[in-house]
Amino acid sequence: MNSTIPKSNPTAATMASPLAAAMAATLFLIVALCTKAVYKGNKAVHKEGRGLPPGPAGLPVVGNMHQMLASKPVFRWLHELLKLIKEEIVCVRLGPVHVVVVACPEMGREVLRRKDAVFADRPTTFAAASFSVGYRSVSISPYGDQWKKMRRVLTSEILSPSAEHRLRGARQQEADHLLRYVKLQCSSSSNGGIIVDVRHVARHFCGNVIRRLALGRRHFRDAAMVGPGPGPDEEEHVDALFAVLNYLDAFCVSDYFPALVGLDLDGHEKVVKGVMRTLNRLHDPVIEERVEEWRLLRKAGAGRRDVADFLDVLASLDAADGSALLTVEEIKSQTIDIMIATVDNPSNAVEWALAEMMNKPEIMRKATEELDTVVGRDRLVQEGDIRGLNYLKACIREAFRIHPYHPLSPPRVAMADTTIAGYSIPKGSQVMLSRIGLGRNPKVWDEPLEFRPERHLTTDDADVTLSEPELRFVSFNTGRRGCPGISLGTEITMMLFARLLQGFVWTKPPGVDRIELREADTSLVLAQPLRLQAEPRLPAHLYL
Structure with missing residues (x-):
């Protein structure tokens, strides 16, 4: 299923100040005057010794904003610049903000390890403020006391x-x-096989898992009313989660000119508000009911009851004076944060891995043989088996390497003037790692576009992990703003992959000789959802 943006009702436009309107008019006048110069400007490169990193020459006030607006999707423009200047770091100026993209593992380690404390901040934007309910969660919020508080809760409790x-x-x-x-x-199906939409299955498995873990339910309505597959609410919920991911760091004009918030020049604000209405409608009744349960338990002095899910954990935490540690807004914010961190990478990696394996039957054969050897066909693969499934993990690592869901890592904001590889990085600059620049870097990987799981296997049969501490590609973010849920993410990804491979024989649909491994024009997902024919391969009683 393609991720679609939830429909939203038109709302009254936010009243903009005369200054904002004037700025908008000035900005777009400049854009109109400079449209003819876009390609010329793309070729003009500033190389100021070891000053700023190399990049296209900009204009007064707007910097390279005119080029960004004429070069959608922005991530492809940034990667074309990397190729054009033949460097592994590029800098563009969007309004007053320097945006730096790094495609070299050594530079990545400098940012996320050696200078992690300097690059610990996150930008403040309309989308970030909305999705974090006013910067109350972990991954989206700027560096500060609120971030530290929620980080402690996430790592020690959740x-x-x-x-x-x-x-x-x-x-x-x-x-x-x-x-x-x-x-x-x-x-x-009459012949025992049917065409399955792998994207739909994978995304909704991830949605079901995180709803169970976070809210204690897989459906928002009575399951008997929904059936075995996702219902309308679940479809809308997963779509909304992917919309959050797609719009969170979407290079909106007002991200760099905050005075323009309310004019909705990109149309992003309307989408963001619609997504939040969907999440509020589905999440809020569950969260508010649970918070009230724990309030009454505290009031009655009845003591703690066992926690059943993440929501119970968040609602049950006590402050030093015995009151609730977290506000309702903090719980709502962190619930969204947990959910968006779960659905994208597992589902995307499994879909791409299966697509690649369809064109390389030898890889599929090795993967299923490993499952038969380690697990067998008389029981289902469990989380405890993951450690021994090194070839399957190598397949997922390879999918993470070549086919990340996000082309760029979430931006880190420099909290002081600093350097990367000797280049000057001014305070307030946003630095991002290029996931495709790292994972497809020919200086690091032999035949980087070739899907070859064996490159991740070692001769000493050491345990293969999905993390990549050397940043030769990005699976889970690292550093103090990194992902604390590597273990959970590994379990969700590998159980999805292993159960699909163990449970079914996957073949190309009739009349299809080769799966087209083409990315979508505006993202890195498969251009068309992967549709394969599935046939059970285990004893019938294991499916009951």
């Missing part, structure tokens, strides 16, 4: 080993639901 163990049963149930759902589709 993603602790004990919490991960406590919720293993819920994750296993969703893996069982996945198998039954695909098997049910196969059963509806």
Whole structure:
């Protein structure tokens, strides 16, 4: 299923100040005058010794904004600049903000390791403020006391080993639901095989898992009213989560000229408001009811009851005076934060890995043989088996390397003047790692566009992990703004992949000789959702 933007009702435009209107008019007058100079400007490169990193020459006030507006999608323009200047770092100026993109592992390690404290901040934007409910969550909020507070909650309470163990049963149930759902589709076919939309299955598995873990439910309505697959609310929920991911760091004009917020020059603000209405409609009743339950428990002095999910954990935390540690707004914000961190990378990596494997049957054969050897066909693969599935993990690492969901890492903001590889990086600059620049870097990877899982295997049979500490590609972000849920992310990704491979024989649809491995024009997902024929390969009782 293609991720679609939830429909939103038109709302009254925010009243803009005369200054903002004047700025908007001035900006677009400049853009109109400079349109003819775009390509010429793209070729003009500033190389100021070891001053700023190289990049296209800009204009007064707007910098390279005119080029950005004429070069959508922006990430492809930035990567064309990297090729044009033949460097592994590029700098553009969008209004007053220097935006730096890094495509070299060594420079990436300098940013996220050696100078992690300098690059610990995040930008403030309309989308970030909206999705974080006023900067109350972890991943989106700027560096400061609120971020530190929520980071402690996330690492010590939500993603602790004990919490991960406590919720293993819920994750296993969703893996069982996945198998039954695909098997049910196969059963509806007269010849035992049916065309399955892998993207739809993968994204909704991730959605089901995180709803179970976060809210304690896989459906927003009575499951009996929904059926075995996602219902309308679940479809809209997953679409909204992907819309958050797609619009969070979308190079909106007002991100660099905050006075323009309210004019909605890109049309992003309307979408963001529509997404938040969807998430509020679905999340708020569940969250507010649970918070009230814990308020009444505190009032009655009834003591703590066992926590059943992430929401229970967040609502049950006590401050030093015995009151609730987190406000309702903080809980709502962190719930969105947890959910958007879960759905994109696992589903995208599995879809791309299967697409690549369809064109390389030898890789598929090795993967299924490993499953048969490590697990067998008389039981279902479990989380405890993941450690021994090195070839499957190598396939997912290779998918992360070549086919990340996001082309760029979330921007880090320099909190002081600093340098990268000797280049000057002014305070307030936004620095991003290029996921495709790292993962497809020919200086690092032999035949970088070739899907070759064996490159991730070692001769000493060491355990293969999905993380990449040397930043030769980006799977999970690192550093103090990095992903604290590597273990959970690995489990969700590998159980999705392993259950699909163990449970079914996957073949190309009739009449299709080769899967077209083409990216969408505006993103890195497959241009068309992967549709494959599935046929059960295990004893019938294992699907019950």
